[in-house]
Amino acid sequence: MLTRCDGEMVELYAQVSELMLAKQWFLTEGIAWVVKLVHQSPELEKVVANLVNSVNVVGVNEGIKQGFKAALGSVRSVEEVPGYDEGAQDALDTAVKAFDDLHISVLGKVADLMDKPLSVIQ
Template identity: 75%
Template sequence: MLTKKWFLTDGIAWVVKLVHQSPELEKVVADLVNNVNAVRVNTRIKQGFKAAHDSVRSAKEVPGHDEGAEDALNVAIKAFDDFHISVPGKIASLVDKPLSVIKQRSELPIVKEDYES
């Protein structure tokens, strides 16, 4: 009963915190955001180029234009689609441990090394 109570009151919050702070999630989200922004910049540069066509020969000449932005975004989208997080496996490794060990483990700071072991 104590194990169930702890899991429902504190354990689930711990799992969510682990997932939220995981380096794996941080990387795929950052890659998506950065590449979406690069594609938006390219779109705006192309729109600006069309408007100022007489003064610039190519949108590629405009500072900030990233020719590989769309390819990089596609790679980031694929990485997000293939995303795998190690948190469930880390938590599953505690299944045979006593509640005192699980509680102690859940109170440790969440650091990158936690995911590399």
């Protein structure tokens, strides 16, 4: 009976040791690994690019509008000014919504590793 208890104790100690190693790895390297994966994710790259592009176009439109007001009389409407993008505000609104609704697929992959041993997680 004592031998069986000793075996169970050894097994429990091994499990606790594995958990301690997993916790240590997660706190020292794992979080940084996840952040790096998120930073490099194609979903984030696409959303940020769309957001930046939309902000730039809206800014250009605002400049054109101000220039149009200053040069009123030389063209009949702001839409006639070269470079004006009538859909810029809608594109910006869409990009902002996409940023707010962003789903990072790698986070699901990380969650799937919950029951895996440290060797698989690494």
